[in-house]
Amino acid sequence: MDLKALFIGALCATQPLGILAQNGMDDPVLMRVDGQPVSRSEFEAIYKKNNQDAPVTREALDEYLELFINYKLKVREAESLGMDTVQKFEQELAGYRDQLARPYLIDRELNEGLIKEAYDRSRWEVRASHILVQMPTDPTPEDTLAAWERITALRDRVVGGEDFAAVAQGRGGSDDPSVSRNGGDLGWFSAMQMVYPFETAAYSTEIGEVSAPVRTRFGYHIIKVMGKREARGQVKVAHIMLRSTEQDDSTRQADAERRIREVYGKLLAGEVSFDDAALRYSEDEATSTKGGELPMFGTGKMIEEFEDVSFALSEDGEVSAPFRTRFGWHIVKRLEYKPPPSFEQARPELKAKIAKDSRAEVTRQAFLARLLQEYGYVPYTGNLKAVSALLDSNFFKKGTVLMDTLLRSDLQEGEFEREGGPYRRELTGQLVGGQLVNVRSRRYDDLEHAPTDTVIVRDVHMGWSYDRKKAAKLTKPVATFDGVSLDQRSLLDYLERVQQRERPVPYSEVVGERFGDFVDERVLQHENDKLEEKYPEFRLLMKEYRDGILLFELTDEKVWSRAVEDSAGLEAYYDAHRLDFMWEPRFKATLYECADSGTSSKVRSLYRKGKRGGEIANELNTTSALNVRVEEGLWTAQEKPYLQGVIEPGLTNNFEVDGRVVIADLQEVLPAAPKTLEEARGSITAAYQDHLEKVWVDELKAKYPVVVDQDVLYSIR
Known part of the structure; x- marks a missing residue:
């Protein structure tokens, strides 16, 4: 997440629903x-969102009011500069x-039920087998019937x-390629790992x-449930793998087993750490x-x-015996269990997954059904016939591609x-x-183009466009809701927009299907347009986001970026306040x-012999790199x-420090002194930003009058 999104998200954390009802x-x-x-x-x-656990007192209200006034002054300045009217904003x-x-455009109660259902299911794991009878992406009734009869016959046999x-x-069995x-x-699976049905x-x-x-969406299935068990949670492991498959000859397979057992023996004997063994012996290059x-x-x-071996390990650090999978031999070490x-x-996580899952359509359809009832939806299906009459076969062909070859002299690009x-x-x-040379290649640009050259063209079908003259009189409603009337031409516009290449069906049938989608789209858009009116908390949240964007942009311009980019101003501020940025004695x-x-005694002995720093470490760390650690610096x-x-x-x-022995070789003690600009750039920049903001806010207070009704302020409970 970028700084701006983080700033606005923190400023405008979602307000709990219902806080405004009082x-x-x-x-x-x-x-x-x-x-x-x-x-x-x-x-x-905003006050209660930022002071959720604190009692409401006059002192707290007064303190927050000052911050709020500064906030609104900056927003007012952004508005006066027209920042709220630019296209980017x-x-x-x-x-x-x-x-x-x-969240306002779904059935929230049903969505909450789906989240709870997914959680309850996620506490269990299922093992199942299935038989699949596939169907085309856009099946005909005949396709559907044939698939149904076939899956039913297979089920009867089982x-x-x-x-x-x-x-x-x-x-004639399953169409699943893995069968x-x-x-x-x-195998075993849990909630959110298979399609919802x-x-x-x-x-x-x-x-x-x-x-x-x-x-x-894949077709028809029958499912046989082989087992159910409580969910096992999650585990993180490290593994050492030696590749060996059933396709290898017996000698190679035996060699892989011998080598993995040798590695396991080294691990048990403590001759090598698991990390080192993975680096030296594992054939899984990725890990x-x-x-x-x-x-x-x-x-x-x-x-x-x-999975079974990994979950069978009972504690972190435990290492499994060698075991085999179809990929080879493994040794697994448990690192963490949740x-x-x-x-x-x-x-x-479940809420986010459901929003992307087919379950989202369930909540959407339930929400639409409620809206249609709330808005008094009335369809006029008798007026769809005139719409169907304007369709032609081109409706089903948009995007169809035809490749052709012709002479360059005959080439005419564009619509035809x-x-x-x-x-x-x-x-x-x-x-x-x-050979085909693509028009986007440099080689093509370098070629000479003669009228007799053979070129390849791509003809793309542009689809159906309704006759505007014939549609001029099609003003009858096809649906009404909440004072909105959708006429025949608006449906024609929609049909023209959503057409795609598909299997031809009777025009009345396709219009009937698209009509439902058309109404759904317009009803949802109507509800979307009314959110600020229907939900005060949404209106206030949108205002917070609006003001937050303006606040960020203008504060960045006036304070944050200026403090970073204005090197002369920063140096001048440092010169005037250098005693505020002091080093302690170091x-x-x-x-x-x-x-x-x-080991510390050995350090002293080598020091007396004239050795220093890395020389001492090199001599004492021959058996272990942890014997001595040397660090030079100012502290x-x-x-x-x-x-x-x-x-x-x-x-x-x-000195005894965290179970280790520390010796310091002191060269000198530096007295307290001002930090240089480079040494204190971060803290000086922050202080300069505070200075710029204070000056700016004082200017805004002088520019824009603020009048507060204290009685209204103190009425907040």
Whole structure:
């Protein structure tokens, strides 16, 4: 997330629904900024959002009022500069509004039920097998009937006692490409891992039973539930893998097993760490340099054997014995385990997944049904016949592509009519020595173009366009709702916009289908347009986002970016305030952090022999890099408290620090002194920004009068 989004998101964290209900219609003006009213509800919503756990007192209201006034002054200045009218601002605000409006355009009660349903299901895992009968993307009634009869016949065979896997793998069985390998067995899975109708059937079917046929976007399924168990949570592991498959000869397979057992023996004997073993021996190139570490995973993310071994490890750090999968031999080390989350922990992720899942359409349709009833929707389907009469076969052809070859002398690009409708011709390339040279290539640009050259063209069908003259009199309504009338021409405009290449059907049928989509779109848009009117909390939230964008843009211009870019101003501020940015007394020293007192004695011995820093570390770290760690630098007593009071150059006494022994070789003590501009640039820049903002706010207070109604302010409870 960028700084701007973070700023606006923090400023405008979503207001809990219903906080404004106490105001009813009574929402007096709390203050006026340059004559513009600010309501009590606006101030109260922001105040309570930022002071949720604090009691409401006069002192707290007065303190927050000062911040709020400064905020509104900056927004007023942005408005006076016209920043709220520029296209970039309007587009950005519209983008935020689209996001904020989404929760208001679904059935929130049903959506909450779907979240709870998904959570309840996620606490269990299901093992199931299936048989799939596929259907085309846009099936005809005949396609659907044929698929239904076939899946029903397959189910009858299974229910009649035939083996499920044998039926799935047999002639005329499952269309799932993986059936030859798994017999239809999908392994273990949990909620949100399968399409919603399939998931619902799997969780609703008893162990050992076969579901009724279930339709999904893939076709018809029957599902046999093999088992159910409590969810196992998530686990993070590292692994060492040696590749070995069933296609390898016996010698190679035996060699892989021998080598993995040798590695396991080294791990048990402590001859090598797991990280080092992964780096040296693992043949998984993606993880070997990271100690074999894999991302956290749950059921259904890895192959079953790997998951079972990983979840069987009972504590972090435990290492499995070697085991085999179809990819080879593995040794697994458990790094972290997370049990299944609580509902509150899982809710945000489930909510986000449902918004992208087919479940979202369930809530959308329920919401639309409620809106149609609320708005008094009335269809006039008798007026659709005249719309259907204006369609022609081109409606089903938009986007159809025809490739052709012709001589350059015959080439005419652009729109044209040909048998079958309107097309747009595009030049795609030229044949050179029997090979196609693309028009976007540099080589094509370098070619000489002769009238006799053979070129390749792409003709794209432009689709159907209704006859405007014939439609001039089509003004009858096709639907009305909430005072809105949708006429025949508006439906024609919609049909022209959404047409696509598809299977031809009777015109009345396609108009009837698209009519429902047309009404849904317009009703949703109508509701969207009314959100500020219907929901006071949404109106205030949108105002916060609007003001937040303006505040960010102008503050960035006047304060933040200016403080960074105005080097002369920053230097002048530093010169005037250099004593505000002081170094405490600092100790210039070399620190020797030793594993124990014995090692510290060796450091002292080598020091007396004239060795220093890295020389000492190199000599003492031959057995372990952790024996001595050397660090040179400048430190304050706050950073290294044990240096407090040290004044004599040379080696200090031993200091016990976090289980280690530290010796300091003090070179000198630097007295307190002003920091240079470079040394304190961050803190000086921040102080300069505060200075610029104070000067700016004082100017705004002088420019825009502010009048506060104290009685309204103190009426907030």
